[in-house]
Structures are given as structure tokens and as C-alpha cells.
Amino acid sequence: MKICTQCDTRKPRDKFHKKARASDGLSSWCKACKNSIETKRQQAKRETLTHEQREIKATKKRAHKQVETALYKGSLIKPKRCECCNKVFPPREIHGHHHDYAKPLEVEWVCRACHYLDHGERLIAECETCSVEFEHQRGEKRAFCSHACWHKSDRILDSGRLASERRIENKEATQ
Secondary structure (H helix, E strand, C coil): CEECCCCCCEECHHHEEECCCCCCCEEEEEHHHHHHHHHHHHHHHHHHCCHHHHHHHHHHHHHHHHHHHHHHHCCCCCCCECCCCCCECCHHHEEEEECCCCCCCCEEEEEHHHHHHHCCCCCEEECCCCCCEEECCCCCCCCCCCHHHHHHCCCCEECCEEHHHHHHHHHHHHC
């Protein structure tokens, strides 16, 4: 038995979603509470969309579904090379980019980096330690190309403060 932190009700363990990071391996909210909150969140999000935005979203969804169905049936074949940079990638890394959603089966097969660049999202950054350019995922704010570069930098944490902050404090103290 476990108590849901949302509704304060004692319920059997099978009424909770699994959550690997939790100490007991289960979510703190029961499935019913989680579902009701997710439903409310989705409804609130849906209400903020305008009629035009809903139509665009539906058109995109239909186009993506038609490409998925064509790939499954074999009438559309995903290449191994990106049509933009001509590099070879595994199939999961090749995206079908639509220039016109009204023509759903006319897609350009591009890698993730080229796809994001085509949408105006630059996913290449320069490492603060070694100045090498590296690719990162959307939404990620990385300053280093690898964990090794992060350790080489002066950003190693000590007592909750950055090493660079300690150096500044030491300089001010000696002056």
C-alpha cells in the first residue's frame, strides 16, 4: 500500500505508475490523479491554440502519418544518406522534411542536423575548453564538447560554488 501525495488516499502499489528515479520505484501520484491532471493540462493547452493553428497542426499530423504509412507499406523508401550533406546515417537519424504539407509524400530525406538547420535552428556550438565545434540537441545548453573538456575547465564544482567564482573571491581578497 502507498499513499498518493495528490489525493492523500492509501492505494495498492499497482495503482501507481513506475518511476525508476523514485526511492520505492513508483510515482508519488496515483494513476487516476496523474491522468486527471494531464487531461486538464492538455485541455488548457488546446484552448490556447487559434483555429488556424489547430488546422496547421492537423495538416502536419496527416502528412506525417501518410509518410509513416507509405514507409510501412514500402511505397516510400528511406535512404541511408542525407540529401543535404550527403553523409550516411542510420535510418532512425534520417528525417522526412516537408517543404509543403499539402504534398505529404514529397519529402526531402535529411539528417537531424540539416533538418534543424532548415528550420532555422542552429545546433552547433563551440566548446569553451578546446574551441572545437560540436553538435548538441535542441533545448540543451551545453558549453563543452565532452565530459573530459568539462573537467579540464575551471567549472568543477566545489562546495556548491564554481571554481571561477572562488578565484574571483581570492583575487579580491589579495588586493
